[in-house]
Amino acid sequence: MSTRQLFTRPARRAAIAPYLWMVLFFLLPFAFVAKIALSQSALAQPPYLPTFDLTAGWEALKAAAATLSLDNFRLIFSDELYANSYLRSLLVAATSTTLLLLLGYPVAYAIARLPERWQPIAMVLVIIPFWTSFLIRVYAWINILQHDGLLNQVLMALHVISAPLVWLSTDSAMYIGIIYSYLPFMILPLYASLAKLQPSLLEAAQDLGASPAKSFWLVTFPLSLPGVGAGVLLCFIPIVGEFVIPDLLAGSGDMMIGQTLWLEFFANKDWPLAAAIAVMLLGILLVPLLVYEHIQRRQLEGKQ
Amino acid sequence: MAGRAQPGLSRFNVTALALGLGFLYLPIVILVIYSFNASRLVTVWGGWSLRWYVEFFNDQAMLAASWMSLRVAAASATAATVLGTLAAIALSRGARFKGRTLFSGMLYAPLVMPEVITGLSLLLLFVAINVERGFWTVTVAHTTLTMCFVTVVVQSRLNSLDRSLEEAAMDLGCSPVRAFLSASLPLIAPSIAAGWMLAFTLSLDDLVIASFTTGPGSATLPIRIYSEIRLGVKPEVNAICTLFIGLITLLIVSASLASKISSARGDNAARA
Numbered sequence: 001m002s003t004r005q006l007f008t009r010p011a012r013r014a015a016i017a018p019y020l021w022m023v024l025f026f027l028l029p030f031a032f033v034a035k036i037a038l039s040q041s042a043l044a045q046p047p048y049l050p051t052f053d054l055t056a057g058w059e060a061l062k063a064a065a066a067t068l069s070l071d072n073f074r075l076i077f078s079d080e081l082y083a084n085s086y087l088r089s090l091l092v093a094a095t096s097t098t099l100l101l102l103l104g105y106p107v108a109y110a111i112a113r114l115p116e117r118w119q120p121i122a123m124v125l126v127i128i129p130f131w132t133s134f135l136i137r138v139y140a141w142i143n144i145l146q147h148d149g150l151l152n153q154v155l156m157a158l159h160v161i162s163a164p165l166v167w168l169s170t171d172s173a174m175y176i177g178i179i180y181s182y183l184p185f186m187i188l189p190l191y192a193s194l195a196k197l198q199p200s201l202l203e204a205a206q207d208l209g210a211s212p213a214k215s216f217w218l219v220t221f222p223l224s225l226p227g228v229g230a231g232v233l234l235c236f237i238p239i240v241g242e243f244v245i246p247d248l249l250a251g252s253g254d255m256m257i258g259q260t261l262w263l264e265f266f267a268n269k270d271w272p273l274a275a276a277i278a279v280m281l282l283g284i285l286l287v288p289l290l291v292y293e294h295i296q297r298r299q300l301e302g303k304q
Numbered sequence: 305m306a307g308r309a310q311p312g313l314s315r316f317n318v319t320a321l322a323l324g325l326g327f328l329y330l331p332i333v334i335l336v337i338y339s340f341n342a343s344r345l346v347t348v349w350g351g352w353s354l355r356w357y358v359e360f361f362n363d364q365a366m367l368a369a370s371w372m373s374l375r376v377a378a379a380s381a382t383a384a385t386v387l388g389t390l391a392a393i394a395l396s397r398g399a400r401f402k403g404r405t406l407f408s409g410m411l412y413a414p415l416v417m418p419e420v421i422t423g424l425s426l427l428l429l430f431v432a433i434n435v436e437r438g439f440w441t442v443t444v445a446h447t448t449l450t451m452c453f454v455t456v457v458v459q460s461r462l463n464s465l466d467r468s469l470e471e472a473a474m475d476l477g478c479s480p481v482r483a484f485l486s487a488s489l490p491l492i493a494p495s496i497a498a499g500w501m502l503a504f505t506l507s508l509d510d511l512v513i514a515s516f517t518t519g520p521g522s523a524t525l526p527i528r529i530y531s532e533i534r535l536g537v538k539p540e541v542n543a544i545c546t547l548f549i550g551l552i553t554l555l556i557v558s559a560s561l562a563s564k565i566s567s568a569r570g571d572n573a574a575r576a
Binding site: 011124128136258 | 313316317320321323324325327331338345386387395396398401403408410412416418420421425426431445456463480501502505509511512529537545548552
């Protein structure tokens with residue numbers, strides 16, 4: 001056992017480079033986001049004021065710091081547009097995460113009950129679409145959902161509808177796109193926790209007289225809760241900030257917060273407001289992020 | 305065997321599996337088929353044709369964007385694989401060390417962090433330190449995102465690794481580092497390769513972070529595709545997407561072959 005300890009020290013040294021990298025390119029940028037969220041938009045290069053010039057001396061820095069303000073946050077709180085945008089994001093994320101769970105659970109459950117040697121194959125089949133481009137998968141749905149697209153053609157051929165329906169640029173299209181893109185993220189952790197389930201527990205429940213439905217709710221489902229938690233967070237958090245899917249598939253009416261941020265940044269060139277939106281979004285997502293981080297850590301490090 | 309399913313596998317299970325996989329694959333299959341459509345109208349079938357592939361190979365802007373994307377993906381995936389593997393080694397073998405919680409937090413958070421936040425924050429950093437935006441800024445941004453995925457892939461392999469070979473190497477007089485490099489590294493090599501490929505495809509695919517961090521005149525392929533499809537379906541984009549899917553499939557197949565070969569080798573080594 002002492003031999004295992006010996007590699008610990010060089011292994012720790014391996015952390016130095018990735019540690020510095022993440023501090024520099026993940027942690028440090030948030031300081032700039034926070035600072036620019038307190039700045040004002042300006043017709044300058046870069047398009048915000050104040051800019052701190054470290055060579056200008058202490059007094060100049062203090063004067064610049066004094067011009068920082070909470071104006072952007074006041075705007076976000078006073079203009080309904082932003083509140084609606086945050087609410088819509090949370091609502092869309094909650095709805096689609098629920099649908100993902102309802103759709104993903106039966107698939108993960110079925111895979112976990114396949115003969116053992118087929119399970120990895122089925123999981124690879126679930127994961128492969130995740131490896132093909134996200135943008136392509138959203139784009140594939142534009143092909144299908146457009147006015148004279150395949151979905152309308154099929155539905156009309158089956159006489160389900162008599163005239164083409166409008167699918168593209170609706171919330172239904174957006175939900176289809178989100179569910180399609182995130183389904184592997186839901187199935188993966190669900191399967192991981194369902195595959196660990198001991199069949200003997202179910203047999204015991206049935207021996208004691210529980211119906212299959214009852215033994216599912218009393219045994220299987222509670223034991224799969226860690227997977228449910230991981231899957232829900234793995235989908236919910238990024239969907240709240242989703243930009244591509246609502247932009248390409250939803251209508252031009254209500255916007256999700258990712259779209260609002262994008263618009264303020266790229267169209268209106270209001271970097272400080274975009275930064276303030278990002279700070280608020282991060283604040284909203286902080287608790288689910290920390291919970292996710294905790295689950296991930298336990299999953300990767302608990303087994304050691 | 306079709307009639308006799310596994311004891312636990314009900315008709316409901318089979319239906320769920322078939323519908324789930326069908327839902328995942330049908331849109332991609334349709335896209336691939338339509339990329340060979342001769343008709344300009346995307347929804348009218350005009351017979352098989354390679355017309356849109358020819359169009360793509362004559363589209364200078366698209367080709368330039370593809371080249372930019374491939375270079376960024378190769379460079380960032382390589383950097384991410386080195387950094388991510390080091391991070392995985394530290395997390396899996398470093399036991400407890402100071403700042404470990406922050407370290408793993410920084411590595412797991414980007415996995416779910418909305419891309420608009422990651423992209424915006426990196427851009428503001430690049431602007432503040434006043435670097436020219438283009439190839440290098442996108443590469444650094446993609447390295448930051450994808451090294452976290454590499455870490456998770458390699459770390460879960462390292463955790464499940466049997467360390468007896470490494471201990472044997474040390475008993476035979478190897479230093480701990482040498483023992484790790486010669487006994488364990490070859491065994492985790494398939495995961496490292498898988499991590500590289502995952503990083504490569506994630507980088508090739510990314511629209512949001514690249515849009516924030518790139519500069520004028522250096523659009524990546526997703527940025528070009530995005531600006532094309534915002535205005536509707538373009539048959540040429542179907543062809544590009546099919547080529548992309550082909551490339552990814554090729555990578556996955558070769559990686560799984562490589563991992564089969566190397567795991568067979570690992571088994572032999574373990575038996576020997």
